[in-house]
Amino acid sequence: MTEPAPKSRKLRLADVRKAGGLKRKVKKPAAKATEEAEAAPAPAPRRRIKRDDLPWKKVNTSILPGMDAGGGMMMLEELDGVAIEWEEDGRGGRTARFVESNKKAKGKAAAPEPEAEDEEDEEDVADEEDEDADFPTFSGFAASDLDDEDDEPVVPAEPEFNDALLPAWEGVPIHTALKRAMVALDFSKPTEIQRRAVPDGLAGRDVVGVAETGSGKTLAYSLPILSYLLRQPAPRAGVRRPLSALVLCPTRELAIQVNDHLSKVLSYALAEDEDDGEDDDDEEDDEAGKSKKPPRISIGTVVGGLSAHKQKRILARGCDVLVATPGRLWDLLKTDDALAAGVRALRFLVIDEADRMIETGHFAELESIVKLTQRNFTPDSGEYDDDPTFANTATVLEDTDAREDMQTFVFSATLSKDLQQNLKKRRRSKPKGKKASALEDLVEKLDFRDESPLVIDLSPEGGLVKTLRESMIECVVSDKDLYLYYFLLRYPGRSLVFTGSIDGIRRLIPLFEQLQVPVYPLHSQLQQKQRLKNLDRFKSAPNGVLIATDVAARGLDIPHVDHVVHFNLPRTADAYVHRSGRTARAQNPGFALQLVSPEDKAVQRALLRSLDRDAPPPELAIEGGFMPKLKERIALAREIEKAQHAVKKDNHDKNWLKEAAEAMDIDIDPELLSDAEDDPDAPVARKGRNKKAEKVPALKAKLANLLAQPLVARGVSARYPTAGSRVIVDDVLNNTAHGTMLGAGTLSAYDQMEGAKGKAPKPKRKAEPAKKQEGHRERGGKRQRK
Numbered sequence: 001m002t003e004p005a006p007k008s009r010k011l012r013l014a015d016v017r018k019a020g021g022l023k024r025k026v027k028k029p030a031a032k033a034t035e036e037a038e039a040a041p042a043p044a045p046r047r048r049i050k051r052d053d054l055p056w057k058k059v060n061t062s063i064l065p066g067m068d069a070g071g072g073m074m075m076l077e078e079l080d081g082v083a084i085e086w087e088e089d090g091r092g093g094r095t096a097r098f099v100e101s102n103k104k105a106k107g108k109a110a111a112p113e114p115e116a117e118d119e120e121d122e123e124d125v126a127d128e129e130d131e132d133a134d135f136p137t138f139s140g141f142a143a144s145d146l147d148d149e150d151d152e153p154v155v156p157a158e159p160e161f162n163d164a165l166l167p168a169w170e171g172v173p174i175h176t177a178l179k180r181a182m183v184a185l186d187f188s189k190p191t192e193i194q195r196r197a198v199p200d201g202l203a204g205r206d207v208v209g210v211a212e213t214g215s216g217k218t219l220a221y222s223l224p225i226l227s228y229l230l231r232q233p234a235p236r237a238g239v240r241r242p243l244s245a246l247v248l249c250p251t252r253e254l255a256i257q258v259n260d261h262l263s264k265v266l267s268y269a270l271a272e273d274e275d276d277g278e279d280d281d282d283e284e285d286d287e288a289g290k291s292k293k294p295p296r297i298s299i300g301t302v303v304g305g306l307s308a309h310k311q312k313r314i315l316a317r318g319c320d321v322l323v324a325t326p327g328r329l330w331d332l333l334k335t336d337d338a339l340a341a342g343v344r345a346l347r348f349l350v351i352d353e354a355d356r357m358i359e360t361g362h363f364a365e366l367e368s369i370v371k372l373t374q375r376n377f378t379p380d381s382g383e384y385d386d387d388p389t390f391a392n393t394a395t396v397l398e399d400t401d402a403r404e405d406m407q408t409f410v411f412s413a414t415l416s417k418d419l420q421q422n423l424k425k426r427r428r429s430k431p432k433g434k435k436a437s438a439l440e441d442l443v444e445k446l447d448f449r450d451e452s453p454l455v456i457d458l459s460p461e462g463g464l465v466k467t468l469r470e471s472m473i474e475c476v477v478s479d480k481d482l483y484l485y486y487f488l489l490r491y492p493g494r495s496l497v498f499t500g501s502i503d504g505i506r507r508l509i510p511l512f513e514q515l516q517v518p519v520y521p522l523h524s525q526l527q528q529k530q531r532l533k534n535l536d537r538f539k540s541a542p543n544g545v546l547i548a549t550d551v552a553a554r555g556l557d558i559p560h561v562d563h564v565v566h567f568n569l570p571r572t573a574d575a576y577v578h579r580s581g582r583t584a585r586a587q588n589p590g591f592a593l594q595l596v597s598p599e600d601k602a603v604q605r606a607l608l609r610s611l612d613r614d615a616p617p618p619e620l621a622i623e624g625g626f627m628p629k630l631k632e633r634i635a636l637a638r639e640i641e642k643a644q645h646a647v648k649k650d651n652h653d654k655n656w657l658k659e660a661a662e663a664m665d666i667d668i669d670p671e672l673l674s675d676a677e678d679d680p681d682a683p684v685a686r687k688g689r690n691k692k693a694e695k696v697p698a699l700k701a702k703l704a705n706l707l708a709q710p711l712v713a714r715g716v717s718a719r720y721p722t723a724g725s726r727v728i729v730d731d732v733l734n735n736t737a738h739g740t741m742l743g744a745g746t747l748s749a750y751d752q753m754e755g756a757k758g759k760a761p762k763p764k765r766k767a768e769p770a771k772k773q774e775g776h777r778e779r780g781g782k783r784q785r786k
């Protein structure tokens with residue numbers, strides 16, 4: 001795809017050169033002048049002048065020989081009275097600088113100076129007759145204009161790359177610096193979606209990519225973008241760079257993750273360049289006040305919940321790629337003309353997790369952002385006068401055209417087949433009589449520049465990844481805590497638990513904290529900083545448990561999530577696919593567990609239908625001997641939680657009462673605030689709560705004692721490991737015993753299900769003899785034996 005001709009009225013010097021040479025008045029140095037120059041003292045440095053501030057004059061190209069109708073050029077302009085100085089860059093290259101011509105000095109003073117132009121490179125095509133006429137005096141320029149360097153934009157050369165290091169990508173024109181990064185990151189082979197999408201992305205096509213969770217979609221759309229950017233001229237210090245790519249994500253965490261992913265790839269790609277960049281331009285770092293080289297490619301993130309002020313500063317400096325959630329971006333657009341113009345003139349628009357985006361409550365913002373990129377969008381039509389963003393930025397929007405060569409990338413793990421069909425046929429308007437879905441609406445508004453965008457559908461049957469194993473535990477609702485606790489202890493690893501509500505998380509977190517399980521919450525009502533902190537803690541805890549709402553269901557790429565637990569089943573098949581997709585990523589094994597109560601049965605049946613399945617996943621075998629002890633622990637933890645909650649509530653009520661009284665300037669009856677047990681007037685309920693509060697330390701001590709006792713399977717003797725109906729001494733001696741449950745099996749949940757399928761399990765640890773395992777379901781029916 002070719003770059004469009006610049007809208008600017010001037011033709012750039014480099015373009016003119018390419019097209020046939022600049023008509024410029026340059027005088028060859030005479031031998032005499034050279035001699036004089038050698039004898040004369042060194043001339044004072046001549047003042048530089050910015051290219052755009054030079055007094056260019058339009059040339060009528062139709063009168064030039066061989067230039068019929070402009071010779072394919074928009075315009076040719078010429079200059080008088082300006083000289084060129086060549087500056088060596090130390091690497092064998094040279095850069096031309098415009099400087100004030102000495103001829104001006106000639107008119108004022110006698111001392112002649114030699115011309116500095118390079119004889120071989122500068123061709124004298126001037127018309128000698130008007131050599132001295134029309135000299136600019138430069139008096140109209142401010143000193144600051146004259147002193148600035150005027151670098152021609154330089155496109156750094158692509159580093160050498162040995163294709164033998166990355167044979168799977170041979171012939172694909174990914175920038176070689178990125179190829180270098182992929183070798184360093186051990187991404188030697190493209191994933192299927194990358195193999196299919198990247199070449200077309202590089203060739204300028206619009207791409208709609210549907211591929212399973214964890215299949216590397218981020219790089220599938222990023223490699224073409226980063227390759228393009230790396231082939232653009234290096235940024236200049238102090239100049240706001242134009243926005244080239246916008247990546248829209250449904251959640252803040254995903255946006256930050258995409259930023260991190262791209263930054264990591266770039267840090268490897270540019271590692272060598274950064275080491276030798278001593279002589280590059282410096283830029284003021286406005287935070288530290290230190291000189292800092294502008295990054296070769298800058299990636300910015302704007303998401304809700306983090307300081308808008310800081311994000312505005314990032315935008316003011318400018319970035320090449322902006323990763324954003326629609327809500328915050330739309331807010332910032334209201335007051336940032338340059339950003340609005342940047343979005344209008346994007347080179348790449350990416351909609352990541354498109355189907356989720358429309359569910360996040362930001363559809364209106366998303367739609368408006370997309371509108372800015374439409375070629376036929378007319379901000380001055382009057383239609384948008386009531387919208388503050390369009391109204392505030394109307395002038396700049398009117399002056400900016402959407403690019404003809406903008407590429408649109410839409411990626412998701414789930415995208416309706418109907419929609420894909422419509423895209424292929426380019427029938428994006430809704431079929432008659434059928435109400436378009438929000439997603440269809442959105443796609444209709446995307447102004448794909450391609451007649452027919454490339455649609456790549458690699459979604460697996462049923463939407464789930466091949467390396468995922470699923471299972472379920474059926475139990476009554478009130479036992480879900482117990483079975484979750486059992487699962488987390490029995491199968492150590494990193495687990496992501498999805499609940500249906502924030503209240504559910506608020507109940508589970510303190511309960512499991514009492515049980516000393518490393519649990520972290522993630523939901524939309526937490527402060528953004530806390531959300532990110534919890535994610536980081538989860539990522540670094542090998543047995544960590546993240547309890548989350550669907551805010552964590554999409555796109556999050558957390559390394560080595562071993563298990564996903566659906567504490568509550570999701571309502572849609574897409575949500576089930578995305579939630580389960582947080583494990584079994586990038587071809588790794590993963591396990592998803594459904595906790596199914598009788599009330600959940602109808603939802604489960606509906607899910608199975610949508611996933612095109614006729615049977616639920618197999619049940620997980622439970623080692624029932626552990627259950628009585630676990631039940632005891634859970635009951636105590638609940639009791640402590642209840643008592644603590646009552647105290648917290650009481651304190652909260654008292655504070656509220658005090659604040660309300662203060663606000664109304666009234667005195668409050670001290671009895672109302674009394675806690676004293678012997679105070680006959682203290683409210684009865686509070687007295688009861690106080691009693692509970694007093695019990696808390698004793699309950700905690702009891703729980704601590706329980707937690708310190710080993711959990712022992714039926715038939716195992718902790719005291720005499722060589723005795724009992726289940727002898728565990730070998731396991732203990734070989735260090736293959738379960739870490740917290742004596743006598744429990746040590747197969748991972750994945751391997752256990754793999755074995756249950758009748759396939760050869762891939763034991764990571766020593767396999768247990770099957771007869772030693774006992775299965776048991778406490779309530780809800782059948783007993784199982786393995």
Ligand SMILES: Nc1ncnc2c1ncn2[C@@H]1O[C@H](COP(=O)(O)OP(=O)(O)OP(=O)(O)O)[C@@H](O)[C@H]1O
Nearest residue numbers: 187189190191213214215216217218413555557586
């Ligand atoms: N070519 C590759 N080889 C090996 N690993 C890769 C390759 N490309 C990407 N990955 C890794 O695969 C993981 C998943 O990638 P990514 O997050 O892009 O998946 P995704 O398809 O966007 O998933 P989701 O649908 O859940 O958002 C990441 O950790 C990434 O670093």
